[in-house]
Amino acid sequence: MHALTCFRVFYFLRMMMTTGSGLREVRKVASGEKVVEVIDLASAFEDDGLPELAGVNLQINAGEIVSLVGPSGCGKSTLLRLIAGVLRPIAGEIKVFGENKIPGWTRLSLVPQDALLLPWRTVLDNVRLPLELSAGKKKDTYLKAREALALANLTGVEDKYPHQLSGGMKQRAALARALVGQARLLLLDEPFAALDAITRSQLHLELLRIWERTGITVLLVTHNIFEAVFLSHRVLVMREKPGRVIGEIRVDLGFPRTLKLVGTTEFSRLVGQVQELLEEGWGEEACREEQGVKVL
Amino acid sequence: MSGRARGKSALKSVMSRYYEYFLLPVGIAGFLYLWQYLSGFYDPFILPSPRLVWERSLEFFNQPQLFFMHFLTTLGEAGGGFCLGALSALPVSYFLAKKPVLERLLTPYFVGIQAVPIVALAPLLVIWFGFGIVSKVLVAALITFFSVLTTGIAGLRSTDPRLRELLAIMGATKWQIFFKLEFPSALPYIFSGLRLGGALAVIGAVSGEFAGAGKGLGYIVNFARGSFDTPLLFAAIIALAVLGIGFYLLFFIAEYLAIPWKRKR
Numbered sequence: 001m002h003a004l005t006c007f008r009v010f011y012f013l014r015m016m017m018t019t020g021s022g023l024r025e026v027r028k029v030a031s032g033e034k035v036v037e038v039i040d041l042a043s044a045f046e047d048d049g050l051p052e053l054a055g056v057n058l059q060i061n062a063g064e065i066v067s068l069v070g071p072s073g074c075g076k077s078t079l080l081r082l083i084a085g086v087l088r089p090i091a092g093e094i095k096v097f098g099e100n101k102i103p104g105w106t107r108l109s110l111v112p113q114d115a116l117l118l119p120w121r122t123v124l125d126n127v128r129l130p131l132e133l134s135a136g137k138k139k140d141t142y143l144k145a146r147e148a149l150a151l152a153n154l155t156g157v158e159d160k161y162p163h164q165l166s167g168g169m170k171q172r173a174a175l176a177r178a179l180v181g182q183a184r185l186l187l188l189d190e191p192f193a194a195l196d197a198i199t200r201s202q203l204h205l206e207l208l209r210i211w212e213r214t215g216i217t218v219l220l221v222t223h224n225i226f227e228a229v230f231l232s233h234r235v236l237v238m239r240e241k242p243g244r245v246i247g248e249i250r251v252d253l254g255f256p257r258t259l260k261l262v263g264t265t266e267f268s269r270l271v272g273q274v275q276e277l278l279e280e281g282w283g284e285e286a287c288r289e290e291q292g293v294k295v296l
Numbered sequence: 297m298s299g300r301a302r303g304k305s306a307l308k309s310v311m312s313r314y315y316e317y318f319l320l321p322v323g324i325a326g327f328l329y330l331w332q333y334l335s336g337f338y339d340p341f342i343l344p345s346p347r348l349v350w351e352r353s354l355e356f357f358n359q360p361q362l363f364f365m366h367f368l369t370t371l372g373e374a375g376g377g378f379c380l381g382a383l384s385a386l387p388v389s390y391f392l393a394k395k396p397v398l399e400r401l402l403t404p405y406f407v408g409i410q411a412v413p414i415v416a417l418a419p420l421l422v423i424w425f426g427f428g429i430v431s432k433v434l435v436a437a438l439i440t441f442f443s444v445l446t447t448g449i450a451g452l453r454s455t456d457p458r459l460r461e462l463l464a465i466m467g468a469t470k471w472q473i474f475f476k477l478e479f480p481s482a483l484p485y486i487f488s489g490l491r492l493g494g495a496l497a498v499i500g501a502v503s504g505e506f507a508g509a510g511k512g513l514g515y516i517v518n519f520a521r522g523s524f525d526t527p528l529l530f531a532a533i534i535a536l537a538v539l540g541i542g543f544y545l546l547f548f549i550a551e552y553l554a555i556p557w558k559r560k561r
Binding site: 081084085086102104105108109110112114116118119120129130132133134161162163 | 461465466
């Protein structure tokens with residue numbers, strides 16, 4: 001009867017001891033599989049008569065880390081919500097894992113900007129929440145939540161309430177919650193924006209470590225260009241009014257990455273490229289303004 | 297010099313840590329002393345001394361059953377009315393929070409009923425439901441109902457829409473969103489409504505007793521007024537204050553237990 005429990009404990013301990021291969025073998029993904037496919041997407045019209053997003057095209061392959069950068073108000077977060085399935089597009093198509101339906105937490109999960117932990121639940125119960133919704137209070141869910149917390153490197157605070165945690169710990173808890181269902185697609189909505197620089201760097205490395213371990217596909221929305229280049233395989237640059245993807249920078253810096261990378265010329269060059277692409281987006285805007293076209 | 301300063305600050309820190317425990321008894325003693333002092337200047341008919349009030353209440357309530365009968369009557373009316381009002385307000389507030397049209401339709405009536413002083417409504421309820429305990433329970437229920445209803449609606453509307461979205465992504469059903477998100481986030485609001493409702497329920501019960509009753513603390517107040525028995529009036533006022541403080545403490549403790557994440561840190 002306790003065989004399963006014993007196995008889980010053993011598995012858990014092994015995972016904690018062997019920093020590395022723990023989950024990777026479990027979730028080997030077929031390379032080249034398209035995890036997200038967005039085709040000619042347009043979102044609902046806003047008050048100014050323009051859709052927030054129009055003509056958005058993008059593709060994310062399995063095991064990739066892709067960043068979306070763009071000026072605030074370009075609809076990055078809206079795009080994430082569309083992919084997550086909480087908003088409906090007015091035109092175009094979104095396929096997640098090749099399907100049109102809403103994926104569910106065991107396939108797609110999200111880390112929001114402000115962690116968004118439920119204040120009346122302890123850290124462990126917050127992490128367990130997605131499992132609790134489908135499986136109730138089974139013992140298994142506690143075990144998996146502890147595993148996820150260990151994976152996000154947040155232990156010893158299971159019984160604390162969110163208000164007792166620092167900003168970085170809250171984000172780690174939100175990350176653990178996103179990992180608890182072993183989702184294959186992780187959406188990150190500016191999860192590091194509210195953190196101080198040192199904590200942010202720590203979490204960057206943490207994310208890369210988790211990615212190496214699990215091979216999870218990551219879509220990161222950010223307005224921090226350094227962050228985007230440091231973490232990603234590809235950086236997609238967006239412009240606003242209406243929001244769409246105007247270009248892509250491939251970051252062929254290899255893995256694993258360390259903070260030393262930030263000082264290299266190659267890194268600076270890539271940051272410069274992203275910057276240029278962003279400015280092109282603003283340029284178009286400026287031109288329209290000069291020609292007397294009403295810019296809304 | 298530094299040693300002396302340190303000694304002083306140690307005493308200060310003890311004082312500052314525990315002063316709140318001294319504050320209450322010292323305050324009560326001071327209040328009683330002031331009362332006793334002031335009562336020396338007036339006729340007992342205007343301001344009886346605390347000792348006189350104490351003696352008069354012992355005299356009146358010399359049979360303990362009589363005292364408890366009046367006290368418990370008001371307590372039962374207020375408590376029963378409170379439970380009835382609060383329990384019926386919660387589901388109603390859920391529907392009104394979910395259906396703004398319904399709320400807009402009913403708001404004029406709610407505002408109207410709330411705008412009328414409860415002392416004016418109490419006689420009506422006494423006419424309809426008699427001089428017994430039922431009419432008082434209903435007055436208390438009515439006044440509790442609206443205070444819990446308004447805070448309940450505000451609480452259920454206070455849910456963070458981003459959290460609602462997050463739970464939707466997790467695949468939560470409508471009921472799961474209610475029990476795991478909407479209800480807990482409304483709890484602090486609901487408790488402030490319950491606290492207010494508890495205090496108002498006592499007022500409602502006494503208003504009902506004023507409008508016509510044969511027992512209860514409101515009846516004692518009426519009786520004492522009729523016979524110009526000021527010490528007895530004071531005794532009834534103090535009993536009512538104790539009742540109100542009791543209700544307040546009850547909700548204070550309940551809130552402390554039910555909302556651990558809002559405790560002072």
